[in-house]
Amino acid sequence: MVLTERRWCLQMSKHAFPTIERDAVYRAIFERRDVRRNFLAKRIPQATLERILKASHHAGSVGFMQPWDFVVIRDKKTKQSVKHLFTKANDEASQRYRGSKAKLYRSLKLEGIEEAPINLCVTCTRQRGGPDVLGRSTIRETDVYSTCCAIQNLWLAARAEGIGIGWVSILDYDALKNLVGIPRSVKVVAYLCMGYVKEFSLSPDLEKAGWRKRLPLEQLVHYETWGRKHGNGNVKRTAKR
Amino acid sequence: MVLTERRWCLQMSKHAFPTIERDAVYRAIFERRDVRRNFLAKRIPQATLERILKASHHAGSVGFMQPWDFVVIRDKKTKQSVKHLFTKANDEASQRYRGSKAKLYRSLKLEGIEEAPINLCVTCTRQRGGPDVLGRSTIRETDVYSTCCAIQNLWLAARAEGIGIGWVSILDYDALKNLVGIPRSVKVVAYLCMGYVKEFSLSPDLEKAGWRKRLPLEQLVHYETWGRKHGNGNVKRTAKR
Numbered sequence: 001m002v003l004t005e006r007r008w009c010l011q012m013s014k015h016a017f018p019t020i021e022r023d024a025v026y027r028a029i030f031e032r033r034d035v036r037r038n039f040l041a042k043r044i045p046q047a048t049l050e051r052i053l054k055a056s057h058h059a060g061s062v063g064f065m066q067p068w069d070f071v072v073i074r075d076k077k078t079k080q081s082v083k084h085l086f087t088k089a090n091d092e093a094s095q096r097y098r099g100s101k102a103k104l105y106r107s108l109k110l111e112g113i114e115e116a117p118i119n120l121c122v123t124c125t126r127q128r129g130g131p132d133v134l135g136r137s138t139i140r141e142t143d144v145y146s147t148c149c150a151i152q153n154l155w156l157a158a159r160a161e162g163i164g165i166g167w168v169s170i171l172d173y174d175a176l177k178n179l180v181g182i183p184r185s186v187k188v189v190a191y192l193c194m195g196y197v198k199e200f201s202l203s204p205d206l207e208k209a210g211w212r213k214r215l216p217l218e219q220l221v222h223y224e225t226w227g228r229k230h231g232n233g234n235v236k237r238t239a240k241r
Numbered sequence: 242m243v244l245t246e247r248r249w250c251l252q253m254s255k256h257a258f259p260t261i262e263r264d265a266v267y268r269a270i271f272e273r274r275d276v277r278r279n280f281l282a283k284r285i286p287q288a289t290l291e292r293i294l295k296a297s298h299h300a301g302s303v304g305f306m307q308p309w310d311f312v313v314i315r316d317k318k319t320k321q322s323v324k325h326l327f328t329k330a331n332d333e334a335s336q337r338y339r340g341s342k343a344k345l346y347r348s349l350k351l352e353g354i355e356e357a358p359i360n361l362c363v364t365c366t367r368q369r370g371g372p373d374v375l376g377r378s379t380i381r382e383t384d385v386y387s388t389c390c391a392i393q394n395l396w397l398a399a400r401a402e403g404i405g406i407g408w409v410s411i412l413d414y415d416a417l418k419n420l421v422g423i424p425r426s427v428k429v430v431a432y433l434c435m436g437y438v439k440e441f442s443l444s445p446d447l448e449k450a451g452w453r454k455r456l457p458l459e460q461l462v463h464y465e466t467w468g469r470k471h472g473n474g475n476v477k478r479t480a481k482r
Contacts, residue, residue: 015437016403017265024262025269025401026296029394034301046472050458055267057458060275062410064447066456071463072472078465089379096373109378132337134452135351135410137329141385142410145430148351148389152300153270155390156397160266164258169303169376169383181466189386196256206305211375215307217291217298222312225422231287231313233346 002108004102028156031200038198039115048142049118055157061146063134067126068147068189071180072141073119081179082171082191083113094241108209116193120165121180122151124187154192164197185225269397272441276405279439280356289402290359296398297363302387304375308367309388309430312421314360322420323412324354330411349450352409357434361406362421363392365428388430395433405438461481 016022053070061067067200073079097105113119124147136142151167158165172190182188206212223231257263287453294311302308331351354360365388369378377383392408401408414429424431447453464472 010379015441017401020267021265022401024258024265025397026292027258028266028401029296029398030299032299032301040327051267052348053462054458056259057271057456057461058271058273060396060408060445064455065459069461069463069467071465071467073465075465076305076471093378095294096378105375108375129453130429134346134349134430134447135334137334137337138412139410139414144382145385145392146387148386149393149396151386152390152393153397155301156266156394157270160263160417167301169380171379171381172384181468183467186467200256204301204305207374212305212370212387214305217295220298220310221294222310224312224316226310226312226424227422231315 024160028159032155032159033164033200033204034166035197035200036109036112036166036193037115039117039164039193039195041117042196044118044163044195046162052157052161052163053156056150056154059146059150059153062136062142063144063149065128065129065133065136065146067124067128067143068150069123069125069186071121071123071182073121073180073226074117076114078179079114079119082111082176083111085171085175085179086111086113086168090171093170104209104211105196108205110170112166112193112195113168114234116166116195118194120154120190120192120194121156121176121182121188122147122190122192123182124189125185126187127185144187144189149191150189151192158194159200162196163194164200166193167191168193256333261286265401269400272394273400273406274441274445275407276441277350277353277407277434278356280353280358280434281438282358283437285359285436289404293395293398293402293404297391300387300391300394300405302391303377303383304350304370306370306374306377306384306387308365308369308384309391310364310366310427312362312364314362314421315358317355318353319420320360323360323417324352326420327352327354327409330413334411335480345450349446349452351411353407353434353436354409357407357436359435361395361418361431361435362428362429362431363424363431363433364423365397365430366426367417367428368426374388380444385428385430392431392433399435400441404435405441407434408432409434410415410433417427 168191378443
């Protein structure tokens with residue numbers, strides 16, 4: 001629907017977005033949060049859910065494979081069972097920390113499974129498109145990479161809709177597959193909790209809690225070769241070679 | 242910069258974006274393309290590149306691990322060497338197809354390594370944050386998943402900036418590491434070609450070329466359990482259990 005509405009815009013400008021639209025994209029990116037608390041009971045309308053899933057489905061995929069599936073879970077009993085899987089995995093995970101870190105870990109809220117109106121399981125069907133998916137012969141995991149790109153799409157679309165999403169990775173995904181009836185050959189990539197929220201934090205929860213700091217971007221950007229920290233566009237290495 | 246400018250907005254509305262902003266997010270999502278042709282020679286300003294990389298860096302990551310690094314490549318010699326790696330891998334990949342599919346495969350343009358002003362290698366440093374990254378004990382690959390989410394952020398930010406990106410997966414990433422001096426312990430997740438483009442296609446190249454069709458979304462959405470195809474929000478299964 002959005003596509004059709006905006007097609008005129010695509011015709012008019014094939015290039016950069018107008019500033020207001022560009023900033024909106026950055027806004028979604030910077031204000032997206034991994035949400036595990038403050039979910040509201042408010043129902044997500046089916047049309048909104050479908051818009052978000054459509055956004056996800058429009059991610060690029062290796063060889064146009066579209067390997068993803070989405071299982072929408074609203075059933076309370078299923079959520080209870082998944083919460084049980086989380087508690088088990090989290091008890092094990094918490095054993096890894098000692099002292100103040102252990103105390104901090106136990107104080108963190110790491111899932112919103114039962115509070116979130118919708119839980120969404122995103123999978124990757126690795127056989128889709130047959131054995132010779134274009135672009136996948138060299139790096140087999142590109143199908144999973146595509147699925148993660150689709151997840152980021154839905155995360156950003158949800159933020160624009162005012163819906164928070166939290167990714168629960170502390171789960172036995174094989175046990176989860178049994179619970180939701182996902183075939184053995186299908187890979188679970190993410191289990192997401194989603195719902196309208198009371199608020200989106202100004203900064204990531206783990207940053208706020210003092211668990212870990214955001215790294216300076218400069219530290220992560222290299223020019224021409226790993227470890228080279230200046231990039232002025234006029235690369236001296238070119239002249240030397 | 243964008244963050245600061247928009248903070249008033251965050252204060253005003255903690256929830257859904259205004260329609261114009263929401264639609265801009267969807268626009269970026271639906272108009273993003275995997276671009277391999279029509280790159281312009283026009284230089285990407287450093288400020289624009291940094292905005293895009295900052296967007297990438299603001300993806301969520303498991304345990305706030307931020308495992309990504311970015312190697313910005315403008316050097317023509319490096320691009321030539323990478324193109325050589327592509328040609329080798331692609332010759333091998335093309336052997337997988339027969340008849341009309343082989344002919345179609347060979348007609349496809351699958352990279353824009355030398356034409357794109359910037360090549361960007363995105364990596365995942367799996368040791369970052371030590372052995373006990375929060376949320377990663379159950380599923381180890383979540384660091385790679387986070388890196389893919391960061392890639393989708395930069396892909397969308399680039400689209401809003403009028404910059405096209407193409408993901409080249411037909412490459413020997415280990416040989417690439419040698420070429421760019423990436424440490425052996427660091428995983429290459431993506432090699433991207435980026436630059437301003439003459440145009441963004443209305444539909445994905447592989448769809449246009451008749452390689453593969455877009456799957457109907459309904460086929461990929463399940464409710465409560467795998468294979469269940471209706472979700473009205475009033476789940477009968479709840480009552481039964």
